[in-house]
């Protein structure tokens with residue numbers, strides 16, 4: 001009689017996987033017009049289920065057919081998002097040091113692999129004073145090799161001088177973004193995907209859109225120095241992270257990179 005409340009390990013795993021899937025879909029669609037389509041579909045789905053429960057045959061049949069046959073239409077409508085989703089899944093770097101197994105600190109053998117956030121923040125602060133535009137992408141668990149290939153690969157241990165020289169206005173490397181993996185600059189002049197979010201205020205140009213774009217599509221975080229205002233922005237999950245002092249920025253960055 002109590003069959004329906006039997007709950008196995010696989011059920012728990014099932015729920016967990018659905019939750020992860022929904023989280024990734026939400027992350028992908030957040031800030032885009034596609035979220036409104038998803039809400040529309042969810043409403044139609046809810047109405048369909050209600051009409052089915054109330055045994056309103058005709059309406060439930062119509063809605064059922066509409067939703068059932070709509071899979072192909074959905075693939076067409078969400079072509080871009082499906083592409084991004086597969087890209088995100090395919091580029092998850094399971095061997096990254098922040099992955100589950102390597103969270104165990106004592107297993108860490110790589111010397112200098114922990115990102116020196118103080119250096120990043122100090123370099124941004126120096127560039128902010130001289131209004132030097134900069135765009136620094138810091139890799140987390142998603143592998144950014146597909147972006148590195150758009151720029152010039154490099155392998156230099158990070159320090160303030162290197163970062164400031166890269167973004168120095170007359171440097172041949174200053175254009176585009178720089179990618180940091182572990183404690184190394186691994187690429188410069190990288191072209192990032194631009195966010196098409198309608199929520200970004202028009203005063204922000206391509207540098208900001210690129211930082212928002214890459215953090216929407218991957219779990220990387222970005223530090224950005226505006227050439228116009230000298231303002232330092234910290235961007236995560238496609239959004240500006242607010243902070244008041246340099247120390248607070250450093251703490252937030254450190255926590256996100258743990």
Ligand SMILES: Nc1ncnc2c1ncn2[C@@H]1O[C@H](COP(=O)(O)OP(=O)(O)OP(=O)(O)O)[C@@H](O)[C@H]1O
Pocket residue numbers: 133134135174175176177190191192193194203204205206207208209210225226227228229
């Ligand atoms: N897709 C991209 N990927 C990486 N870097 C980019 C991209 N698009 C633009 N940039 C960088 O941003 C610079 C142009 O910034 P733009 O003035 O449009 O941005 P902004 O957001 O207004 O920033 P700022 O406040 O620094 O002016 C370019 O010179 C280039 O270095």
